[in-house]
Amino acid sequence: MEKLLEVKGLKTHFFTSGGVVKAVDGISYDVAPGETVAVVGESGCGKSVGAMSILRLIPDPPGKNMGGEILFQGRDLLELSDAEMRDIRGRDIGMIFQEPMTSLNPVLSIGRQLTETVEHHLKVSRKQAMERAIELLGLVGISEPERRLKQYPHHLSGGMRQRVMIAMSLACEPKLIIADEPTTALDVTIQAQILELMKNLTRELGVAMIIITHNLGVVARYADRVNVMYAGRIVESGTAEEIYHNPKHPYTLALLRSVPRMDQPRGAKLEPVDGQPPDLTKLDGGCAFRPRCRFATESCAQAQPVLEEVAPAHISACFEKDRVGLTAGVTA
Amino acid sequence: MLQYVLKRLLLMIPTILGAAFIIFFILRVVPGDVCELKLGGDGGHYDPVQVEICQKNLGIDRPVYEQFGKFVVGIFTFDYGNSMDTGKPVTHEIGLRFQLSLQIAIMATLVTIIIAIPLGTISAVYQNSWIDYIVRTVSIAGIALPSFWLGILLLLFLLNFSDWMWGIRWSPPLIYKPIWEDPYHNVSQLIWPAVATGYRYSAVATRMTRSSMLEVLREDYVRTARAKGLLEKLIINRHALKNALLPVVTVIGIEFAFLMGGLVVTEQVFNLNGLGQLLVHSVTGKDYTMTQAIVMIIVLVFVFTNFMVDILYAWLDPRIRYS
Ligand SMILES: Nc1ncnc2c1ncn2[C@@H]1O[C@H](COP(=O)(O)OP(=O)(O)OP(=O)(O)O)[C@@H](O)[C@H]1O
Ligand SMILES: [Mg+2]
Numbered sequence: 001m002e003k004l005l006e007v008k009g010l011k012t013h014f015f016t017s018g019g020v021v022k023a024v025d026g027i028s029y030d031v032a033p034g035e036t037v038a039v040v041g042e043s044g045c046g047k048s049v050g051a052m053s054i055l056r057l058i059p060d061p062p063g064k065n066m067g068g069e070i071l072f073q074g075r076d077l078l079e080l081s082d083a084e085m086r087d088i089r090g091r092d093i094g095m096i097f098q099e100p101m102t103s104l105n106p107v108l109s110i111g112r113q114l115t116e117t118v119e120h121h122l123k124v125s126r127k128q129a130m131e132r133a134i135e136l137l138g139l140v141g142i143s144e145p146e147r148r149l150k151q152y153p154h155h156l157s158g159g160m161r162q163r164v165m166i167a168m169s170l171a172c173e174p175k176l177i178i179a180d181e182p183t184t185a186l187d188v189t190i191q192a193q194i195l196e197l198m199k200n201l202t203r204e205l206g207v208a209m210i211i212i213t214h215n216l217g218v219v220a221r222y223a224d225r226v227n228v229m230y231a232g233r234i235v236e237s238g239t240a241e242e243i244y245h246n247p248k249h250p251y252t253l254a255l256l257r258s259v260p261r262m263d264q265p266r267g268a269k270l271e272p273v274d275g276q277p278p279d280l281t282k283l284d285g286g287c288a289f290r291p292r293c294r295f296a297t298e299s300c301a302q303a304q305p306v307l308e309e310v311a312p313a314h315i316s317a318c319f320e321k322d323r324v325g326l327t328a329g330v331t332a
Numbered sequence: 333m334l335q336y337v338l339k340r341l342l343l344m345i346p347t348i349l350g351a352a353f354i355i356f357f358i359l360r361v362v363p364g365d366v367c368e369l370k371l372g373g374d375g376g377h378y379d380p381v382q383v384e385i386c387q388k389n390l391g392i393d394r395p396v397y398e399q400f401g402k403f404v405v406g407i408f409t410f411d412y413g414n415s416m417d418t419g420k421p422v423t424h425e426i427g428l429r430f431q432l433s434l435q436i437a438i439m440a441t442l443v444t445i446i447i448a449i450p451l452g453t454i455s456a457v458y459q460n461s462w463i464d465y466i467v468r469t470v471s472i473a474g475i476a477l478p479s480f481w482l483g484i485l486l487l488l489f490l491l492n493f494s495d496w497m498w499g500i501r502w503s504p505p506l507i508y509k510p511i512w513e514d515p516y517h518n519v520s521q522l523i524w525p526a527v528a529t530g531y532r533y534s535a536v537a538t539r540m541t542r543s544s545m546l547e548v549l550r551e552d553y554v555r556t557a558r559a560k561g562l563l564e565k566l567i568i569n570r571h572a573l574k575n576a577l578l579p580v581v582t583v584i585g586i587e588f589a590f591l592m593g594g595l596v597v598t599e600q601v602f603n604l605n606g607l608g609q610l611l612v613h614s615v616t617g618k619d620y621t622m623t624q625a626i627v628m629i630i631v632l633v634f635v636f637t638n639f640m641v642d643i644l645y646a647w648l649d650p651r652i653r654y655s
Contacts, residue, residue, distance in 0.1 A: 055559060057555060057558055057559060085561075086561040086562075086563065087561060088561065089558070089559055089560065089561030090559060090560035090561035090562070091561060094559075095556075095559040097552060097555070097556060097559075099552055102551065102552040102553065103552045103553055103555075103556045104553055104556065105553040105556070105557070105571050105575070106553070106575070106649070106650070106651060107574045107575055107648060107649055107650060108570070108571070108574075109650075116560070116562065116566075116570075117560045117561070117562075120560070120561065120562055120563075120566075121561065152650040152651070152654070154650070154651050154654075155654070165556075168556075168560070
């Protein structure tokens with residue numbers, strides 16, 4: 001199938017006084033049209049930086065692209081001029097951020113914030129943009145859209161604001177939506193509603209989605225494929241099914257053990273991932289996960305494991321991947 | 333919104349009363365009065381009988397609370413009494429100078445706004461570029477230079493420049509004419525003190541705009557605006573500036589009120605009969621009614637400016653408007 005997005009060897013580093021932070025250090029993955037790809041990993045592993053690098057929204061300085069390609073519909077986004085990039089942002093690729101409380105402008109009305117994208121990209125009149133805004137609010141399940149348009153973000157609850165963000169990202173019928181932890185800041189019940197809404201809308205409208213999360217439960221239900229990130233790299237990638245039932249990287253395994261699962265007995269013990277995430281300025285030539293890994297051997301310090309196929313469409317970067325498994329892990 | 337405005341208006345009353353109280357009693361803490369000063373010779377000797385008559389005429393022999401009551405009633409009925417020095421109603425004397433001071437304050441504030449908001453914004457948008465360094469240097473200089481000194485420099489420059497350009501030495505007119513009588517004359521006189529003081533105040537406001545803007549540019553909603561693909565110009569003007577202006581409005585408001593009575597030396601340099609000069613004279617002459625009236629008018633301007641700032645705030649920020 002023709003790919004919508006191909007990320008190849010993308011590197012984004014931050015040059016800070018404390019050293020070079022290799023926040024994203026050579027990640028590669030594809031997104032097919034209409035597909036939902038989840039990116040999971042601990043806080044600080046580079047999920048947001050990886051996603052925002054696609055839209056070139058990383059502040060420079062201190063951030064800098066250090067190589068790679070981002071092919072969107074065959075065009076390398078890293079080669080585009082600023083003006084060409086602006087045409088893609090908000091029109092072909094929409095973005096939803098984590099914090100609905102701060103991601104909307106407090107002094108502009110909901111209507112203004114919805115219409116400006118439409119007016120800018122589709123070059124329609126204010127009136128047509130308003131009609132589109134009303135349609136969009138209806139689409140994301142907001143009642144009385146005409147009244148809402150005149151309101152300001154502080155009038156809305158967190159869940160409502162996130163619905164507005166979703167409406168905004170869909171405004172110009174994009175091909176891809178990047179959602180950076182869209183539900184982390186919301187109540188559990190609202191989380192489910194928002195995720196359901198996003199799933200339905202992307203299916204209906206045929207929009208592809210990259211959804212960033214640290215909730216593996218989300219992954220299982222809503223994603224087609226999963227990229228597991230650790231210390232700026234993808235360490236495992238496969239279908240949601242495979243990752244969930246047949247993890248082949250010790251980190252993925254540890255992540256799975258740390259969350260409750262439907263398919264485990266109720267009393268099963270939850271184990272948080274031991275140890276601290278590594279300092280991204282001080283990575284050596286070996287596997288970054290080895291200090292926390294219970295499968296680690298001598299060779300893990302010698303070289304970085306590369307991604308290798310463990311099953312069809314399932315890759316893992318671990319020297320010991322054959323020993324890793326949901327049952328094997330318990331005794332290892 | 334209407335409720336908000338009414339609330340603000342009502343809040344003005346206790347502020348004014350409190351200020352009146354403080355002004356009135358602080359003035360009377362200083363020993364001596366206008367009669368002793370007027371009738372006393374060089375050695376400070378005076379005839380007690382004469383002084384008593386003088387005090388009776390001016391009403392300062394009455395109990396303090398009675399004088400205070402009269403003063404407070406006067407504030408709201410706009411009757412500030414007669415000057416203890418000249419005997420004429422103080423409002424007459426103040427009226428002329430109020431016009432002049434108000435005009436300078438407005439012009440200086442305009443100068444401030446015209447300089448501060450664009451420069452502060454550019455400086456923040458191009459943080460750490462050469463533009464930013466120039467703006468920051470210029471505004472540090474503005475804070476360091478007293479405006480009367482800048483005024484002197486301006487006058488000297490005008491004299492020499494006109495001499496060099498046209499062979500005649502030109503300096504701003506010395507006599508004040510209201511703007512509706514002779515706008516050209518009026519503006520060519522008052523623009524220079526307005527620039528001299530406006531530059532200094534703009535320095536503070538520029539720095540404020542810059543730091544406020546820098547903060548806003550890091551906000552999530554600015555990132556959202558970028559992710560929508562909007563033009564940078566629109567992001568700055570529509571998304572960032574309105575948020576960044578909130579603290580700047582306060583600073584400019586406070587400055588405006590200060591300009592009304594605080595320009596004593598600058599007025600001297602430009603030979604202007606403004607409120608500042610009158611205030612200093614009335615204080616040294618122990619002309620209580622005059623001092624009280626001027627300070628009270630400055631207070632009223634302050635309170636009114638604050639009110640306007642609050643209204644502007646509500647206009648800029650819907651969170652205030654709808655609470
Ligand atoms: N502007 C910046 N300057 C310096 N370092 C940065 C900057 N932005 C991000 N980083 C660093 O890049 C790394 C990855 O950050 P990122 O925000 O992508 O993490 P994340 O995986 O999204 O985490 P979270 O789950 O907390 O959102 C972190 O170590 C962070 O400190
Ligand atoms: Mg993040």
